[in-house]
Amino acid sequence: MRLHDDHPTTRTPIPGRVESGPDLAGIAPESVYIPGIGPPTVPLTFERDGVTCGVVPVALATGAYGEINPEIFLAAFYLHAHYRLGAESDGFPDAVPFNEPRLRDHILTRYLGQQTIAVDLGPGLISAARSQLARGAPVLVQVERSMLEQCASGYHGRPGRHLLLLKGFRRGLLDVFVVQDNQHVEPVANGRFLGTDPPRLVDVLDEPMVTLRAMAHSRTVALKSLLGEMYVEGFYPAILVESAHDGFLRRARSTPGYHLEDVSVLALERVASGQWPDATAALAGLREAMWPVSADVEAVVLRKVAFTGRGGDPRAALAYVSSQRAFVAATAVLAERAGVDQGRVAEFRKAGVAVAQAWTRHTILRAVTTAQTGATPADQPDEEILQLERRLIDQLHQLH
Numbered sequence: 001m002r003l004h005d006d007h008p009t010t011r012t013p014i015p016g017r018v019e020s021g022p023d024l025a026g027i028a029p030e031s032v033y034i035p036g037i038g039p040p041t042v043p044l045t046f047e048r049d050g051v052t053c054g055v056v057p058v059a060l061a062t063g064a065y066g067e068i069n070p071e072i073f074l075a076a077f078y079l080h081a082h083y084r085l086g087a088e089s090d091g092f093p094d095a096v097p098f099n100e101p102r103l104r105d106h107i108l109t110r111y112l113g114q115q116t117i118a119v120d121l122g123p124g125l126i127s128a129a130r131s132q133l134a135r136g137a138p139v140l141v142q143v144e145r146s147m148l149e150q151c152a153s154g155y156h157g158r159p160g161r162h163l164l165l166l167k168g169f170r171r172g173l174l175d176v177f178v179v180q181d182n183q184h185v186e187p188v189a190n191g192r193f194l195g196t197d198p199p200r201l202v203d204v205l206d207e208p209m210v211t212l213r214a215m216a217h218s219r220t221v222a223l224k225s226l227l228g229e230m231y232v233e234g235f236y237p238a239i240l241v242e243s244a245h246d247g248f249l250r251r252a253r254s255t256p257g258y259h260l261e262d263v264s265v266l267a268l269e270r271v272a273s274g275q276w277p278d279a280t281a282a283l284a285g286l287r288e289a290m291w292p293v294s295a296d297v298e299a300v301v302l303r304k305v306a307f308t309g310r311g312g313d314p315r316a317a318l319a320y321v322s323s324q325r326a327f328v329a330a331t332a333v334l335a336e337r338a339g340v341d342q343g344r345v346a347e348f349r350k351a352g353v354a355v356a357q358a359w360t361r362h363t364i365l366r367a368v369t370t371a372q373t374g375a376t377p378a379d380q381p382d383e384e385i386l387q388l389e390r391r392l393i394d395q396l397h398q399l400h
Helices: 056-065 070-082 101-114 125-132 149-154 198-202 207-227 236-255 279-295 297-307 315-321 324-338 344-372 384-397
Strands: 020-021 031-033 114-118 139-144 159-172 176-181 232-237 267-270
Touching: 020 139, 031 125, 056 070, 056 101, 056 139, 056 159, 056 176, 070 101, 070 279, 070 297, 070 324, 101 114, 114 176, 125 139, 125 159, 125 236, 125 267, 139 236, 149 324, 159 232, 176 236, 232 236, 267 384, 279 297, 279 324, 297 315, 297 344, 297 384, 315 324, 315 344, 324 344
Parallel strands: none
Antiparallel strands: 020 031, 031 159, 114 267, 139 159, 139 267, 159 176, 176 232
């Protein structure tokens, strides 16, 4: 089974990407581990920066084939999402909002020489995923969030989809997948245990313990604002991953309006050399891709203004405009890695913060106006945003 018709059907082992050997505890006879996949170096959060759990794990997975790849992926993905979507030369005539899986695969293939393939689940998810990991390909699995033990309490049992990144497997008394994920620390990182779910965690606590938990919560929130989403290495029982995946499929098939946008289990493989092999090449590519935008900033702004006024859930529009921060943050990291003057990088970051804040104010104002009057404001370019976008693009061109 293949995800794209133009993908090759021949699969070859990926040399030099797998470490196999005895389990560290000496219990299991073997293990598989893909190096190079680590926590994000770009400090992004879901709430502040609009990134999603459908994008971050893919970015981290690209690190299996090159240390700088996650930053390249994020910069390219959000460049297209905010500036290049609708450009015929990119093969994307769609207006925003973008099709996330389609854009993901476009970025992977065009810039990184990587592709996603649909994993054949005939032998079962555990065996199929382990086979992909053994040849060095990270695996991405759609799971039902509420079926992960930590999430059941962390999200009060509320259902939701989550993309899980598998980067290893350990056979033992309990077979486990090695993951790079945030859900096994999410309840602690977000302080969700301060609530009443499960009640026994709070009911038996006296006031001093609640105070200690509150102090710990404030510190972890502060840490998260600096470090971003806490995608750290951990372990999930293999049978839990399989059950959570089954739960995702059941919910996708039984819930009205819950359409399956993507293949539920993907492997990521490298098939060619990417256009942007390093930070310097990526930065040059970003500047080149922005030149057509420089000549028609107003059209880009108008597309985004129209999107924020389409109605529906204003949180979706707010998350979209906030994700422009991800483009700025990832590009700034690439500039630093390319040796660009720190003063220029700082000015670029400053311009990015200013335009993101302006878009946030604009989106909230439109949502409030629509709620109060029942009418959507006319789609007109905001002069402040136009000036700030031009400044940001100018600062991007200075990153050399």
